[in-house]
Amino acid sequence: MKIELSDNKVFFENNGSKKEIHPFWLRERVNGESFVDKGTQQRLFDPTELKGNIEIKNVSLSGKFLEVAFNDGVETKLTIQSILNEFSNTNDVKFTDKIKWDSTLSNLNNFEFSKSIFEEKVMYEALISFYKYGFVIFKKVPTENDFIVKFANSIGSIRRTNFGEFFNVKSKPNPNDLAYTSLPLAPHTDNPYRNPVPCIQLLHCIENEVSGGYSTLVDGYTVTEKLKKDHPDYFKILTEIKVRYQFIDQDVVLEDWSEMIKLDENKNFKQVRFSPRLDFVPLMDKEKLDLYYAARNKISELYNSDKYRLEFKLVPGDLLMMDNYRLLHGRTSYDANEGNRFLQGCYIDYDSTEGKLKHLKRKFNI
Numbered sequence: 001m002k003i004e005l006s007d008n009k010v011f012f013e014n015n016g017s018k019k020e021i022h023p024f025w026l027r028e029r030v031n032g033e034s035f036v037d038k039g040t041q042q043r044l045f046d047p048t049e050l051k052g053n054i055e056i057k058n059v060s061l062s063g064k065f066l067e068v069a070f071n072d073g074v075e076t077k078l079t080i081q082s083i084l085n086e087f088s089n090t091n092d093v094k095f096t097d098k099i100k101w102d103s104t105l106s107n108l109n110n111f112e113f114s115k116s117i118f119e120e121k122v123m124y125e126a127l128i129s130f131y132k133y134g135f136v137i138f139k140k141v142p143t144e145n146d147f148i149v150k151f152a153n154s155i156g157s158i159r160r161t162n163f164g165e166f167f168n169v170k171s172k173p174n175p176n177d178l179a180y181t182s183l184p185l186a187p188h189t190d191n192p193y194r195n196p197v198p199c200i201q202l203l204h205c206i207e208n209e210v211s212g213g214y215s216t217l218v219d220g221y222t223v224t225e226k227l228k229k230d231h232p233d234y235f236k237i238l239t240e241i242k243v244r245y246q247f248i249d250q251d252v253v254l255e256d257w258s259e260m261i262k263l264d265e266n267k268n269f270k271q272v273r274f275s276p277r278l279d280f281v282p283l284m285d286k287e288k289l290d291l292y293y294a295a296r297n298k299i300s301e302l303y304n305s306d307k308y309r310l311e312f313k314l315v316p317g318d319l320l321m322m323d324n325y326r327l328l329h330g331r332t333s334y335d336a337n338e339g340n341r342f343l344q345g346c347y348i349d350y351d352s353t354e355g356k357l358k359h360l361k362r363k364f365n366i
């Protein structure tokens with residue numbers, strides 16, 4: 001990647017393809033003191049108010065800088081690297097390569113907690129690991145009540161839901177969700193009925209005295225790629241048909257329509273939703289429903305298969321951070337008479353982890 005000049009025009013060259021950079025694009029980036037606020041890096045001018053045709057009057061490359069004089073009398077000196085950064089994907093976590101995994105995964109992405117971890121390089125490594133595998137486990141997190149709130153807010157901002165700012169996972173009488181019982185929970189994603197669905201779940205183990213109650217994780221990315229390869233017709237229909245996810249409580253009815261496997265604009269994996277207690281398939285032709293139900297059964301079989309399910313026990317002090325768009329989670333049953341099992345959970349969104357990651361990348365010059 002490099003910048004080239006010709007006839008007062010600036011070109012961006014990458015792998016043999018050469019494109020002119022629009023003069024206005026450069027004009028928007030002028031960075032002198034009277035154009036950009038030093039502290040916030042926010043513009044002090046409104047580019048939509050610039051009238052007339054912006055052209056380059058003079059341009060030169062000198063060392064690490066591109067110096068430009070525009071026809072409206074403004075001059076600026078931009079670092080070439082800052083321009084190249086805008087054309088590369090290295091800053092964007094969307095381009096972190098996901099690593100597919102199944103039950104044979106032996107590295108549980110453990111990182112030891114310390115008070116100052118949120119500002120340390122190890123947090124950058126933990127977040128990169130999170131984006132690669134979809135989960136990470138912090139060990140030795142203080143087992144204080146509500147510590148999860150402090151933890152979440154030290155990465156970004158808590159995403160409050162209908163279950164509150166955070167929720168206590170322990171069996172209780174008259175629960176409004178099966179999570180609050182000692183019953184087994186098959187792999188599922190959380191809150192598929194919300195718009196938008198909370199991105200990341202944090203689960204902090206405070207007590208776990210029972211012999212059962214193992215946590216389970218399944219990589220939805222691995223499973224849907226497998227489905228795409230072995231049963232393309234099933235994959236296709238699950239990525240096309242929107243189903244209604246619904247949650248009903250005493251004072252709220254939450255509903256959202258979405259595909260069970262959601263792809264992005266490039267037809268790549270974006271999100272899975274799976275919660276067979278909460279989904280309602282629309283009425284379609286019988287043949288189409290036959291195919292849809294067969295597809296749903298197949299993906300359910302894969303999600304529930306031993307081959308893909310990671311099973312491990314959270315011990316007090318463990319804090320599991322998992323991607324609710326990529327992973328499914330669940331737990332095995334336990335006997336509440338054996339002792340206490342107490343976890344606290346909450347959600348944060350991707351802008352929290354992305355914001356922290358970019359901050360640490362900048363801080364440590366990575």
Ligand SMILES: [Fe+2]
Pocket residue numbers: 179188189190329
């Ligand atoms: Fe859940």
